[in-house]
Amino acid sequence: MKNVDDLIEDATELAERGLSKGEIADELNVSRETASWLVDRAGAEAGPTSGVGGVPSGPQDIHVDWNAIGRDSTRLTHIGRAMADLLVDEGADVDLTVGIEKAGTPLATTIARELDTDLAAYAPAKHQWNEGDIDERGGGFSRNFAPIRDRDCFVVDDTVTSGTTLTETVEAVQEEGGNPVACAVIVDKQGLDEVAGVPVHSLITVVGVGRE
Numbered sequence: 001m002k003n004v005d006d007l008i009e010d011a012t013e014l015a016e017r018g019l020s021k022g023e024i025a026d027e028l029n030v031s032r033e034t035a036s037w038l039v040d041r042a043g044a045e046a047g048p049t050s051g052v053g054g055v056p057s058g059p060q061d062i063h064v065d066w067n068a069i070g071r072d073s074t075r076l077t078h079i080g081r082a083m084a085d086l087l088v089d090e091g092a093d094v095d096l097t098v099g100i101e102k103a104g105t106p107l108a109t110t111i112a113r114e115l116d117t118d119l120a121a122y123a124p125a126k127h128q129w130n131e132g133d134i135d136e137r138g139g140g141f142s143r144n145f146a147p148i149r150d151r152d153c154f155v156v157d158d159t160v161t162s163g164t165t166l167t168e169t170v171e172a173v174q175e176e177g178g179n180p181v182a183c184a185v186i187v188d189k190q191g192l193d194e195v196a197g198v199p200v201h202s203l204i205t206v207v208g209v210g211r212e
Helices: 004-016 021-028 032-042 073-087 104-115 164-175
Strands: 096-100 118-123 152-156 179-188 198-205
Touching (some): 004 021, 073 104, 073 179, 073 198, 096 104, 096 164, 104 118, 164 179
Parallel strands (some): 096 118, 096 152, 152 179, 179 198
């Protein structure tokens, strides 16, 4: 089982490989704020991470590790089929599935096969983020996949952390002339019913329970 120290080590390794903090957030399925904190903690003096002794415990977040699915093509296919089942009744005219890079694209590939749609891929702006505000022009669709304009689409990702990336992608589809009909994810940390007016379906919804 991973703990915070393991995540700090993973974040350090990814940072040393040259990944931006936005890409690290994507790889570890945590928020940008959490990714930044993990990288910063790696450069701090060794100390507790539980909030004692004056050391901050870090942002409130949930790490989702679905490596057991992602590393096995059969398991990934089964999960993709389950996600396709969530979407099958959403729109008979949908002929395009948009995967959010990186992890959403293999899931979208399986869903596109199951629902007999074309495939598109979107790289979100957060992949270019290190510090400060994300450049809203940073995201874009890959030209190696299907075009968006005048098509009904499903949008697919692995995890919803804040909803920012999913919202960005939905709005990018609209700006490109497409019509996002529904979204699907494996895990939703926010319990979203919709983003930008588009329904969100998740296989797993995480609900935080705590006391003030």
